[in-house]
Amino acid sequence: MKALAALLLGVAALPAAAQGYAERYATLCAACHGVTGRSTMALAPSLGGQPSFYTITQLFLFKNERRKNAAMVALAQNMNDTDLRGFSDVIAKLPPPTPPASPASAPDAERFARGKASAQRHQCLACHGSDGAGGQQVARIAHQREDYLLESLQGFKAGTRIGYTQAMNEAVAAVRPDELADIAHYLAYLQ
Amino acid sequence: MKTASAKHLLALLLALAGTAAVAQQPAEEPFWAKGRPKSDTAMKMAPVPAFPIPTPAEQLPVAKMKLPPGFKAEVWASGLLDARGLRQGDRGTVFVSSLFVAGKIYAVVDKGDRREVKTIAEKLFLPNGIEFVKGSLYVATPKDITRYDNIETSLDKPPAPVMVYDKLPGEVPHGWKFIKLGPDGKLYVPIGAPCNSCEPGDGFAKIIKMNLDGSGVETVASGVRNTVGFDFDPKTGDLWFTNNGRDWLSEDLPNDTLNHVTQPGKQHFGYPYCHQGDFADPEFGWGKSCADYAQPAQLMGPHAGVLGMRFYTGKMFPAQYQNAIFVARHGPSRTTNTSVARSTCW
Numbered sequence: 053m054k055a056l057a058a059l060l061l062g063v064a065a066l067p068a069a070a071q072g073y074a075e076r077y078a079t080l081c082a083a084c085h086g087v088t089g090r091s092t093m094a095l096a097p098s099l100g101g102q103p104s105f106y107t108i109t110q111l112f113l114f115k116n117e118r119r120k121n122a123a124m125v126a127l128a129q130n131m132n133d134t135d136l137r138g139f140s141d142v143i144a145k146l147p148p149p150t151p152p153a154s155p156a157s158a159p160d161a162e163r164f165a166r167g168k169a170s171a172q173r174h175q176c177l178a179c180h181g182s183d184g185a186g187g188q189q190v191a192r193i194a195h196q197r198e199d200y201l202l203e204s205l206q207g208f209k210a211g212t213r214i215g216y217t218q219a220m221n222e223a224v225a226a227v228r229p230d231e232l233a234d235i236a237h238y239l240a241y242l243q
Numbered sequence: 244m245k246t247a248s249a250k251h252l253l254a255l256l257l258a259l260a261g262t263a264a265v266a267q268q269p270a271e272e273p274f275w276a277k278g279r280p281k282s283d284t285a286m287k288m289a290p291v292p293a294f295p296i297p298t299p300a301e302q303l304p305v306a307k308m309k310l311p312p313g314f315k316a317e318v319w320a321s322g323l324l325d326a327r328g329l330r331q332g333d334r335g336t337v338f339v340s341s342l343f344v345a346g347k348i349y350a351v352v353d354k355g356d357r358r359e360v361k362t363i364a365e366k367l368f369l370p371n372g373i374e375f376v377k378g379s380l381y382v383a384t385p386k387d388i389t390r391y392d393n394i395e396t397s398l399d400k401p402p403a404p405v406m407v408y409d410k411l412p413g414e415v416p417h418g419w420k421f422i423k424l425g426p427d428g429k430l431y432v433p434i435g436a437p438c439n440s441c442e443p444g445d446g447f448a449k450i451i452k453m454n455l456d457g458s459g460v461e462t463v464a465s466g467v468r469n470t471v472g473f474d475f476d477p478k479t480g481d482l483w484f485t486n487n488g489r490d491w492l493s494e495d496l497p498n499d500t501l502n503h504v505t506q507p508g509k510q511h512f513g514y515p516y517c518h519q520g521d522f523a524d525p526e527f528g529w530g531k532s533c534a535d536y537a538q539p540a541q542l543m544g545p546h547a548g549v550l551g552m553r554f555y556t557g558k559m560f561p562a563q564y565q566n567a568i569f570v571a572r573h574g575p576s577r578t579t580n581t582s583v584a585r586s587t588c589w
Contacts, residue, residue: 108294112296
């Protein structure tokens with residue numbers, strides 16, 4: 053309820069056009085992706101703080117069915133260019149997700165350390181930023197849902213997940229399959 | 244020596260088609276990063292891809308364009324996602340190619356007070372190269388050249404393309420094309436180096452020409468790393484071309500160049516051994532002499548991204564512009580210099 057109130061207060065402060073997309077986000081997107089931009093639905097990514105250029109590229113890929121996901125393809129195909137910009141701008145302003153606060157969801161120290169070593173070796177943060185916040189066409193990955201991160205990494209490696217460029221397919225090609233889960237764990241709890 | 248392999252081509256093809264499995268890749272850097280220094284600043288440099296949405300007409304920065312006195316710029320057509328190459332048909336149709344994002348060929352019809360944009364081909368693979376000859380539109384990709392006949396009278400129902408030439412290597416790095424009909428009636432086609440800096444082998448780093456039916460392929464110039472713009476001097480018929488120089492050596496060297504072919508079939512323009520006529524490559528230059536290679540006509544700035552070029556043969560501009568060369572410089576890449584992209588005129 054607090055989160056919803058916060059979102060409504062946020063909506064009231066936006067200019068008219070953006071207010072339209074904030075409301076449309078609440079209606080169309082929040083059920084899966086979370087009202088505040090932090091997703092509590094399995095495999096649905098948190099969207100808060102995603103760079104708008106990145107979000108536009110993904111909506112573009114869904115719209116052209118180059119990226120496969122029946123629900124997202126259906127939604128994106130009903131969007132025009134103005135919608136792509138509108139939703140992406142609103143999403144970029146949603147608060148970035150934070151790691152789960154409860155002690156029960158603290159990272160596994162060993163997995164975190166292994167994941168960190170792997171990420172350093174493969175230079176993930178060279179593109180995604182030392183804080184994992186991304187920028188331009190590069191996604192924010194810090195504190196993303198761990199299940200979604202793993203699914204994405206596995207998909208890039210297998211070639212079933214398409215990027216707007218070849219960058220992630222090539223970046224993950226060099227990563228061993230057994231490293232992927234630890235990298236996802238590290239990024240979900242990145243400090 | 245590392246060259247981008249067919250695996251990169253396959254991965255890109257499948258990625259664009261959105262299909263499932265891709266062949267397992269070797270642990271290699273992407274082609275544009277090969278040779279990139281390992282410093283923090285350099286490592287953060289990655290290509291910013293083309294934006295997937297055309298800029299709305301009212302947001303195009305026309306007012307910021309700097310022009311000589313008496314010149315005026317205005318928007319002729321907008322909303323063409325990923326527009327790259329331009330050619331005009333005999334009936335005035337403007338054909339527009341695309342490259343990294345759209346995979347489309349557009350046809351723009353001038354209705355006087357507005358422009359009508361049609362898509363005449365789509366889901367093509369890096370279809371940058373187009374040329375209009377005798378009623379047909381030729382389309383060149385890294386892999387092949389096809390032809391759409393009687394295209395201006397069938398814009399709403401374009402014919403199936405006819406294959407003209409299918410023996411292009413298909414490499415992605417510097418594989419996208421610019422094509423132009425020469426005064427000799429042949430189609431001129433570049434094949435760029437499949438890498439940043441490497442021994443290209445006989446089949447790469449050159450400009451070839453062929454008959455319009457794809458036969459009679461001849462080499463016009465060698466040692467050409469990546470040209471995406473050339474034209475023929477209206478007075479002499481000589482080929483002039485722009486060339487994109489190698490990356491990751493320095494932010495200031497080598498320059499991109501404008502070059503003049505004075506002896507077709509005989510000249511080597513230096514790549515990979517000598518850049519910009521006077522700069523021996525640290526890896527490949529040993530034992531070679533820059534004096535042995537064709538010298539550039541003009542240095543165009545390092546990492547300038549020289550693209551299309553054209554001799555001006557119109558009537559609208561003042562006399563001094565007759566037969567002058569216009570060159571489009573796309574803007575800096577592989578450098579931290581952020582000078583603005585601009586057109587220049589020689």
